[in-house]
Amino acid sequence: MKRATTVERRRNLQVVYDFLKRANARTSPIPSLEEVNYRMREGFQQFAVELVEEQNPEKSFLEVTQEPPESADFFTGSMQRTQLVGHIELEGHELPLHYVIVSSIILHRKDRVFHAWKSAVKHEYILAPLKFLPEAEKLKEEFSGDLPVTLHDTGGEELNYTQLRIAAVNCTRDLKWETRHALLAMWREEEGVDANMLNIIDDSLLHTDNAELRENMVGFLRMVYVPFQNRDQLSNHLMLDEFQRGQLFKIIDPEKPENIKYSWFLRMRQVAKAEPEYGLVRLEILAQNDEEARRRADDFSCLMVRERFPVTFPAPQWDKLIFPHKLCAQYLSSLVPSSETIQSYFMSE
Numbered sequence: 627m628k629r630a631t632t633v634e635r636r637r638n639l640q641v642v643y644d645f646l647k648r649a650n651a652r653t654s655p656i657p658s659l660e661e662v663n664y665r666m667r668e669g670f671q672q673f674a675v676e677l678v679e680e681q682n683p684e685k686s687f688l689e690v691t692q693e694p695p696e697s698a699d700f701f702t703g704s705m706q707r708t709q710l711v712g713h714i715e716l717e718g719h720e721l722p723l724h725y726v727i728v729s730s731i732i733l734h735r736k737d738r739v740f741h742a743w744k745s746a747v748k749h750e751y752i753l754a755p756l757k758f759l760p761e762a763e764k765l766k767e768e769f770s771g772d773l774p775v776t777l778h779d780t781g782g783e784e785l786n787y788t789q790l791r792i793a794a795v796n797c798t799r800d801l802k803w804e805t806r807h808a809l810l811a812m813w814r815e816e817e818g819v820d821a822n823m824l825n826i827i828d829d830s831l832l833h834t835d836n837a838e839l840r841e842n843m844v845g846f847l848r849m850v851y852v853p854f855q856n857r858d859q860l861s862n863h864l865m866l867d868e869f870q871r872g873q874l875f876k877i878i879d880p881e882k883p884e885n886i887k888y889s890w891f892l893r894m895r896q897v898a899k900a901e902p903e904y905g906l907v908r909l910e911i912l913a914q915n916d917e918e919a920r921r922r923a924d925d926f927s928c929l930m931v932r933e934r935f936p937v938t939f940p941a942p943q944w945d946k947l948i949f950p951h952k953l954c955a956q957y958l959s960s961l962v963p964s965s966e967t968i969q970s971y972f973m974s975e
Contacts, residue, residue, distance in 0.1 A: 677860075684870065699823040711724065778797070807834065848946040
């Protein structure tokens with residue numbers, strides 16, 4: 627299996643190299659991922675906040691008097707990797723070219739044992755700004771179809787090297803969402819019919835239409851920055867104590883007001899001398915009304931507090947990372963070459 631995976635990686639990287647050669651590009655691989663170089667927050671500013679609760683409940687969810695009817699049985703993780711591998715000189719400008727991998731997996735926990743639900747979904751692309759790329763149509767025709775890596779448009783509108791690199795990260799994020807949506811659509815039809823079996827998704831639900839979701843899908847976000855409109859209405863969630871949740875609020879897209887999501891903050895763990903965002907996560911759900919959303923916020927907070935064990939230390943953001951999502955990340959990482967391997971390949975060619 628390991629040998630087969632290695633052969634596949636070499637073959638896929640060879641397709642990318644063939645494209646660079648065919649496009650008269652120069653190889654210029656870097657070891658870092660663009661997701662690290664450009665931490666993107668675009669795409670959330672259009673959302674607005676509407677309060678359901680005026681203040682934080684100030685209640686610990688470490689223990690409850692009544693067990694929640696739901697249980698956390700499925701966990702979804704996704705990955706995106708955007709790596710600069712080459713560039714083209716065009717009329718005094720540089721066009722960046724990227725190698726992209728997106729993937730998604732759903733793990734099923736049964737009797738305290740994890741299994742992959744179906745197979746992980748993985749797609750690989752060459753990202754290029756087709757609007758500015760010489761012979762774009764010919765290249766698109768050559769690098770499409772059954773190839774393991776296909777050409778995809780970066781989508782950048784400005785002939786600027788840095789802005790095109792940022793556009794590549796945004797494009798990869800969209801491709802990741804498409805991959806995740808396709809896998810979740812299968813899960814929704816086959817497993818999602820049981821409303822009490824939750825799927826905890828390691829990402830936001832805001833860019834997914836409610837029609838593509840179910841109420842047993844829960845968005846779990848480790849990034850607690852809220853760039854929403856009128857975010858000043860929210861209480862200071864950084865002041866939450868351990869095992870407490872913040873006030874419940876709606877997140878509304880003015881362009882699609884029917885796609886309302888409910889959200890709240892939760893402090894998973896706390897230690898002395900930690901920075902204010904330590905152990906703080908944000909959850910997103912669907913609900914029929916405010917009363918139902920309030921009940922689900924309480925119950926789901928209890929369920930997520932229980933997920934703080936086993937501890938994932940020393941993984942990055944271990945204070946916010948639950949063990950099932952760590953397993954998702956490890957599984958997906960095992961399917962792809964490291965950024966250093968990719969750099970070495972194109973440096974040697």
